[in-house]
Every structure is written in structure tokens, then in C-alpha cells.
């Protein structure tokens with residue numbers, strides 16, 4: 276009996292090894308010691324497509340890496356600390372996820388983070404351009420609406436920009452919409468499908484409730500209340516944390532889901548669809564989130580605007596000027 280079990284385990288081991296030979300991706304987390312970075316890295320350590328998990332931060336990464344490296348999954352974990360080690364952390368990366376930078380405190384807007392976080396994104400983007408120009412880059416750092424255009428400009432200046440490889444992570448808006456709709460309807464949130472388009476702040480977050488499946492049932496008042504709740508959900512967490520930061524655990528979950536989808540696309544899986552904030556010609560805003568098909572080179576196909584009802588068209592009208600302003604601010608910063 277024991278022999279049989281041992282043989283079975285050995286066979287499983289062989290199978291796992293052969294899988295790892297095909298699916299060996301390096302993922303770097305920049306800001307890996309932070310409130311998002313640590314749980315995000317923990318979730319990525321469990322992703323079977325990851326063989327190298329590289330943890331970069333300006334503090335604490337040796338400890339975080341030592342801790343995670345004791346988890347019995349196949350990826351190797353390495354910690355890199357300080358600007359001198361950024362290049363080494365990035366070399367060979369297939370996917371770079373960036374939650375580096377300061378979070379909001381009550382009373383602040385995401386745009387108030389610009390002064391600190393814009394410079395962080397600029398520096399990391401410059402290093403990505405030199406060390407892993409082909410990586411898929413997923414920016415979590417706020418203000419996302421502005422940080423993504425900054426990264427695009429920096430990559431352009433270095434001559435390595437590929438709009439199919441740069442993403443702003445708006446997955447948390449989708450995750451929240453699924454949670455709120457699922458609980459309101461009394462269905463498993465995991466079964467809810469809902470596009471959330473636009474950007475990632477206030478009025479630029481546009482949950483397309485008319486397209487949710489199952490359909491969100493409610494009168495216009497309920498629809499408007501739910502829309503505002505999704506738009507203001509980040510602020511709800513900032514207030515509840517009362518000065519201790521913003522969403523970290525739900526963001527880590529959302530970030531791991533988005534990075535996981537990028538990896539599935541790289542790995543040739545079909546029909547991998549996520550909403551994400553990318554360079555876009557779907558609206559007047561040159562960066563905009565819509566549902567995307569992800570593939571071997573990142574963005575494979577932009578599925579465009581979902582069908583919008585009159586209320587959602589008004590929301591879109593309100594979002595565009597704000598988005599354009601946010602985008603221009605990033606372009607100006609990068610070219611100053």
C-alpha cells in the first residue's frame with residue numbers, strides 16, 4: 276500500500292515537473308513589501324504558471340522573500356531591495372506587477388497621490404525599458420488614470436513602447452461590482468458577469484449594470500445607488516481604515532486575478548477576458564478600460580464598448596473630460 280502511494284506521488288511529481296517545463300514564467304512585483312505587495316505575492320506564489328517570483332521594494336523584501344520561499348509551491352522566490360537592485364529584479368520578467376507607492380488617507384483623492392507616485396512609476400518604467408522591454412506591465416499604483424500614460428510615455432521615449440503590453444489594473448472595480456450584485460441578488464458573486472469600463476477613479480469608473488448577468492434587478496434609484504457605491508468603493512475602504520491606508524486584501528485578490536489572466540493568455544489559453552485600462556481608440560480618451568481578450572502578446576483584441584443605456588451614456592459623457600485631463604497630466608509629467 277505504502278509503495279503504491281509513494282509510486283503515485285512520484286508520478287504526480289513527474290507530471291508536475293513536465294508541466295513546469297512548459298509554463299515557466301517570471302513575475303516581478305514592484306512594491307512587494309507593501310500592504311498590497313505582500314498578499315499579492317502570497318497569491319502569486321500559489322500560481323502554477325509562475326516559476327520565478329521576484330520581489331522588489333525599497334524596504335523589507337529579503338524578509339518577505341525568505342518567508343514566502345518556505346511555501347511548498349514550485350516557484351523560486353527572490354528578494355531585491357533598493358534602487359541598485361531594481362534592474363536585477365526585472366531582468367527576464369514576463370510580467371511585472373506594480374503596486375509601489377503611497378496609498379490614500381481619508382479626505383484625499385487618488386490624484387493627490389500624483390506628486391509622490393508619478394516619480395516612482397517613471398523610475399520603474401525606465402528600468403523596465405532597459406531590463407525587460409517585452410514584459411507585460413500591470414500598474415496598480417494610483418492614480419492609475421495618470422500613471423499608465425506616464426509609463427507609456429517613458430517606454431515610448433526609450434523606443435520600446437508596445438500598447439499591447441501595458442495595462443492599468445481596474446480589476447478591483449469588477450471584483451467589487453460582482454460582489455455587490457451577487458449579494459444583492461442572492462447569487463454566488465463568482466457567477467456574476469459585469470463589464471466595468473472607463474478609468475479607475477470616481478466618475479471615470481463606469482459599471483455597465485444594464486449588461487450584468489444575471490441582470491441587476493432594481494428601479495432607477497437602486498441602479499444609481501449601486502453605481503455610486505461601485506464608484507466610491509475605494510473611498511468606503513479608505514474611510515473604514517481611518518488613516519491606515521486603502522484597500523489591500525481585495526486589491527491583492529484582484530491583482531492576482533489580473534496577473535493570472537495575463538499569464539493564462541501568455542500560455543496560450545483561449546478566451547481569457549478582462550477589463551483593463553489600456554491605450555484605446557474606442558472613445559475620445561486615449562486610455563480607456565473595456566473588456567479585452569488577452570493572448571500570447573498581451574492585448575489580443577479590444578472588445579470595445581458594451582451596449583450602454585441612456586443613463587450609462589450620460590455616465591460616459593461625464594467620465595471622458597475627467598479621463599482626458601488625467602491622461603494629459605501624465606503625458607505632461609513624463610515629457611517635462
Ligand SMILES: NC(=O)c1ccc[n+]([C@@H]2O[C@H](COP(=O)([O-])OP(=O)(O)OC[C@H]3O[C@@H](n4cnc5c(N)ncnc54)[C@H](O)[C@@H]3O)[C@@H](O)[C@H]2O)c1
Pocket residue numbers: 305306307308309310311312331332333334374375376377378379388392395414415416417418419444445446447448475520521522523526
Ligand atoms: N488599482 C487599484 O485598484 C488600487 C487598489 C488599491 C490600492 N491602489 C494603490 O496601490 C498603491 C500601493 O498601495 P498599498 O496599500 O500597497 O501601499 P503601501 O504603502 O502599503 O505599500 C507600498 C509599497 O511601495 C513601496 N515603495 C515606495 N516607493 C517605492 C519605489 N520607488 N520602488 C518600489 N517600491 C516602493 C513601499 O516601500 C511599500 O512597501 C497605492 O498607490 C494605492 O493607491 C490601487
Ligand SMILES: O=C(O)C[C@H](O)C(=O)O
Pocket residue numbers: 378379385417447475508509510512513521522
Ligand atoms: O481608493 C483607493 O485609494 C485605492 C484603490 O484605488 C481602490 O479603489 O480601493
